Amino acid sequence: MSALAHIDSLRFAKTGEQQQGEFHVDQLPRLTDILARDDVAVQYRLSGAVEAGRPVLKLHIQAKVWLTCQRCLEKYPEQLVLDSVLPIARNEAELARWEADDPMLDALVADPGLVVAALVEDEILLGLPMATHHADDACGAVSQA
Numbered sequence: 001m002s003a004l005a006h007i008d009s010l011r012f013a014k015t016g017e018q019q020q021g022e023f024h025v026d027q028l029p030r031l032t033d034i035l036a037r038d039d040v041a042v043q044y045r046l047s048g049a050v051e052a053g054r055p056v057l058k059l060h061i062q063a064k065v066w067l068t069c070q071r072c073l074e075k076y077p078e079q080l081v082l083d084s085v086l087p088i089a090r091n092e093a094e095l096a097r098w099e100a101d102d103p104m105l106d107a108l109v110a111d112p113g114l115v116v117a118a119l120v121e122d123e124i125l126l127g128l129p130m131a132t133h134h135a136d137d138a139c140g141a142v143s144q145a
Contacts, residue, residue, distance in 0.1 A: 010110035013048035013055035020045040034065045054087045067132040082127040
């Protein structure tokens with residue numbers, strides 16, 4: 001389970017705090033279709049820093065997920081390793097200025113009650129492959145063709 005369920009994202013980043021932990025599938029309801037119930041679903045490490053004058057959250061996630069092969073429709077395990085650096089804007093106006101300068105920027109607005117599990121869920125959902133399939137040598141559909 002998470003060390004802290006909620007964090008003040010701006011303070012956490014500015015003070016360089018750190019936490020790590022793990023979440024089980026029942027703590028991540030939006031991922032119930034892709035996480036096996038018996039597994040420790042997700043391990044994470046969250047740390048705060050200031051980079052290039054901006055407070056940031058650095059998030060490292062390791063998760064074993066179960067995806068459905070789009071060729072044979074069978075489930076298969078996939079090991080996700082995700083690393084994100086998320087700048088923290090003080091408010092919506094600051095975020096809008098940053099995004100005007102860099103439309104591809106992935107940033108957050110400061111949140112005094114940021115739910116760590118929701119942040120982890122969001123990053124996993126964004127990190128899933130668009131087209132899921134076994135490796136060619138492991139897929140029944142490819143070996144039968």
